[in-house]
Amino acid sequence: MSFPVDVVVMAAGKGTRMKSLRPKVLHRLAGRALAQHVIDCAARLSARSVVVITGHGAEQVEAGLSQPLGTPDSAAPRLRYVRQEPQLGTGHAVQQAVPVLPDDGVVLILNGDVPLIGQATLQALLQACEGQHLALLTVDTGGDATGYGRIVRSQDADRSVLAIVEHKDANEAQRRITEWYSGVMAAPAALLKPLLQGLTNDNSQHEYYLTDVVKHAVAQGRVVRAVTTRDEVEVAGVNSPLQLAELERACQRRLAHALMEQGVRLADPARLDVRGELMCGQDVDIDVNCVFEGRVKLGDGVRIGANCVIANAAIDAGAVIHPFTHIDGEKLGVSVGRGALVGPFARLRPGAQLGEDVHIGNFVEVKNSTLAAGAKANHLAYLGDATVGERVNYGAGSITANYDGANKHRTVIEADVHVGSNCVLVAPVTLGAGGTVGGGSTITKSTPPGALAVARGKQMVLENWQRPAKKKP
Ligand code: UD1
Ligand code: CA
Numbered sequence: 001m002s003f004p005v006d007v008v009v010m011a012a013g014k015g016t017r018m019k020s021l022r023p024k025v026l027h028r029l030a031g032r033a034l035a036q037h038v039i040d041c042a043a044r045l046s047a048r049s050v051v052v053i054t055g056h057g058a059e060q061v062e063a064g065l066s067q068p069l070g071t072p073d074s075a076a077p078r079l080r081y082v083r084q085e086p087q088l089g090t091g092h093a094v095q096q097a098v099p100v101l102p103d104d105g106v107v108l109i110l111n112g113d114v115p116l117i118g119q120a121t122l123q124a125l126l127q128a129c130e131g132q133h134l135a136l137l138t139v140d141t142g143g144d145a146t147g148y149g150r151i152v153r154s155q156d157a158d159r160s161v162l163a164i165v166e167h168k169d170a171n172e173a174q175r176r177i178t179e180w181y182s183g184v185m186a187a188p189a190a191l192l193k194p195l196l197q198g199l200t201n202d203n204s205q206h207e208y209y210l211t212d213v214v215k216h217a218v219a220q221g222r223v224v225r226a227v228t229t230r231d232e233v234e235v236a237g238v239n240s241p242l243q244l245a246e247l248e249r250a251c252q253r254r255l256a257h258a259l260m261e262q263g264v265r266l267a268d269p270a271r272l273d274v275r276g277e278l279m280c281g282q283d284v285d286i287d288v289n290c291v292f293e294g295r296v297k298l299g300d301g302v303r304i305g306a307n308c309v310i311a312n313a314a315i316d317a318g319a320v321i322h323p324f325t326h327i328d329g330e331k332l333g334v335s336v337g338r339g340a341l342v343g344p345f346a347r348l349r350p351g352a353q354l355g356e357d358v359h360i361g362n363f364v365e366v367k368n369s370t371l372a373a374g375a376k377a378n379h380l381a382y383l384g385d386a387t388v389g390e391r392v393n394y395g396a397g398s399i400t401a402n403y404d405g406a407n408k409h410r411t412v413i414e415a416d417v418h419v420g421s422n423c424v425l426v427a428p429v430t431l432g433a434g435g436t437v438g439g440g441s442t443i444t445k446s447t448p449p450g451a452l453a454v455a456r457g458k459q460m461v462l463e464n465w466q467r468p469a470k471k472k473p
Contacts, residue, residue, distance in 0.1 A: 003131040004105040006189070007042040007077070008097050011035050011112030012055025012084040017240045023057030025112040026064045027244055030251045031275025031293060034238055036065055037115035039079065042108070043068030044119050045126075047077040051100055052112065053093045055084040089207030090183075091199040098196060101189045106131055109210070111183040113238045116251060121229055122184070128225040129186040134195075134217050135225040136161065137184035139235050148180035149211045151226065161224040164211035168204045179228065181211060182235040191217070267306075281317065294329070305343065313348070316340070316356075327352075337373065355390075369400075372415070384408075385427065389415030395439065397422040414449065418467070436467060 015024025025035035032040070035052065042050045050068070054061045062081050070076040084096045094109060101107055106129055110117060121137065129135040138151050149164040152174060164181045165174050187195075195213040203209060214224055229235060233250045236243065249270075255278075256269035264280045266272055271288040278292045281300035290304055293311035298304070302315050305323035312329035315321065315336040322343030327334050332350035336342060340358045351368030354360065358371045361378035369386040377383060379396035385408050386400050398419050400411040409427035413419065417431045420439030431437065432449035441455040452465035 003188075004048040004102070005042075005045060005108050005126065005186075006101050006105045007045075007047045007050045008094055008101070008107055008109045009035060009038050009042070009050060009052045009112045010090060010093050010109065010183075011061060012053045012058070012087050012093055013113075014056045014087070015113065015239065018238075018244075019241070023061045023064075024238065025061060026057075027238065028275070029115050029238070029244065029248055030255065033064055034115045035061070035112035038110050038112055038117065039065060040068045041117055041119060041122070042110070043077055044071055045108075045122055046071065046074040047108070048102075048105060049078040049080065049100075051080050051082055051097045053084050053096055054081050055087045055093075058083055058085075089201065089205070090210035091196060091208035091212060094192075094210055095196050095199070095208070098193055101193070103190050103193075105189050106186055107189050107192050108186045109184060111237060114183055114235060115238065116234050116236065116247065117184065118231075118234050121227070121231070121234060125184065125186050125227045128227050129188070132188055132191075133223060133225050134187040134191060134213065135185065135227060136164070136214070137182040137235070138179050138226045138228045139182050139230070139232065140179040140228050141230055141232055142178050145178055145180040146175075149209075150174050150177040151179040151181060152177065153179075160218075161214060161226050162218050163215040164209075166203065166205070166209060166211065182229070183237070184235070185210075185213075187213075191222075276311075287323070299338070308343070322346075332368070383411075386411040386413060386425075388413045389417065389433065391416050393418045395419050395421040395423065399424055401426045434467075436465065 011025040018024050026033045039050055067079050068076050082096045084093050125135050125137050147167050149166045150170055151161060152163045152165055153159040153161055195216050198216050199208045199212050201208050217224055236247055238244045238247055252273055255274045256266055256272050260266055265285045267287045273291045276294040278296050280298045283301045284298050285303045287306040289307045291309045295312055296310050297314040299317035301318045303320045305321060307323050308321055308325045310327045313327045313334040316338040318339040319336045320341050325343035325346045327348040330350040334348045334352045336354045337356040337358055339356055340354050342360045345362040346360045347365045349367035352366040353370045355371055355373040357374050359376040359378055363380045364377045365382045367384040369383045371388040372390040374391040375388045377394035381394055382399040384400050385402040392413050401424050402408050411425050411427040412430040414433035416434045418436045420437055422440045423437050424442040426444045429443055430446040432447050434449055435447050435451045437443055438454035443453060443455055447453045452463050454461050
């Protein structure tokens with residue numbers, strides 16, 4: 001685009017039909033607030049600035065939205081908030097932004113509750129605007145347009161746009177018009193500002209309608225351009241929990257299709273939820289009912305079993321996550337090494353770092369711990385704040401007692417240690433390489449390499465001991 005674009009996002013309305021205490025534009029779609037989708041879309045358009053108009057729940061809205069990221073070819077747009085108190089209509093909303101809109105740009109007006117508006121459509125609208133015209137995004141699917149502002153066009157051959165008439169103000173004939181206003185328009189600031197000044201509220205709702213700028217522009221002899229879409233998902237607003245859920249499905253369907261286009265095999269695209277960014281290598285299989293949140297990376301050949309919830313994690317090539325596994329890396333992240341096997345019913349928490357071919361079995365919880373290649377904890381165990389060496393075998397029912405009630409301490413289990421079943425490793429403690437801990441032991445002291453430690457009851461015994469050789473079958 002040869003002209004700078006300043007985006008206005010309207011987000012001051014109440015959204016009464018959501019019947020929620022939370023401001024409407026903060027409700028989540030595919031893991032992001034509705035208005036965040038709109039802000040991020042503006043960033044992808046390389047907009048110069050984004051002004052969000054807030055009113056109802058303004059503080060919450062402002063705290064709940066974040067600066068969009070830049071794109072490879074442009075910096076992130078500047079994000080600003082302007083308050084609209086009280087809310088006297090959409091025209092009044094945009095009037096509040098006038099002082100912060102530079103005169104040399106094109107103003108693109110978006111709705112904070114229309115989250116799936118697409119970049120290509122907006123680009124087409126900006127092209128129609130050409131830096132000089134008022135341009136509207138309209139919708140015509142030939143169906144019912146109840147509730148929407150209707151596009152009134154001239155009867156002659158050029159069918160030029162004359163006005164937008166709100167449903168509540170429309171007569172019978174106007175209500176039969178199937179073309180409606182999406183809520184999105186673009187106009188040069190220098191044209192828009194005086195038009196906004198001319199708005200009045202003499203209509204059925206006693207509101208200052210933004211849509212009235214159209215008839216005023218036409219009265220001044222200006223041509224109003226329209227770009228029409230048939231894609232209802234793109235222009236769908238969220239006004240109720242039902243609409244939110246329907247849009248979520250539509251959004252998930254798109255995400256699922258995009259993944260399958262890349263070659264990801266989804267057992268059922270209708271039973272996948274991506275609430276963030278899911279990046280997949282080649283030959284990835286994902287079974288039904290999996291939820292991905294935050295940033296998740298799946299390497300080549302990764303298999304995810306049914307009913308897994310995976311957030312903020314990187315899973316390396318060939319790893320298998322068996323059904324019902326819960327992984328949440330939060331801020332620290334979780335990493336699962338090449339060829340590792342996790343689950344079923346495993347739980348990986350922030351800072352779990354599993355090396356190559358690590359096995360984590362059912363009802364095993366790992367938090368802030370590093371497991372080196374080939375380490376195994378196959379059943380009913382807890383590893384917290386632990387450093388676990390290569391090929392360690394960590395028995396069923398064993399735990400690290402990492403918390404003394406005030407502080408967390410580390411447990412170090414060196415390479416090739418075998419920890420029997422039902423052991424309590426009271427941190428800080430180090431188990432020397434190649435040692436063994438007898439089942440049922442409570443370990444309170446570090447052990448030297450190769451030792452057998454047995455500490456059942458009060459006594460702890462340290463002996464030099466040889467692990468028996470494996471019997472040949
Ligand atoms: C608006 C359009 C209508 C269009 C429809 C598309 C007007 C007058 N009408 O109607 O032609 O078909 O969108 O969805 O513009 N808002 C504020 N401050 C206000 C009022 C609203 O910020 O004082 C915000 C709302 O939060 C919302 C957006 O503006 O994000 C649209 O407001 P809404 O009341 O939903 O307008 P509609 O009646 O749906
Ligand atoms: Ca609306």
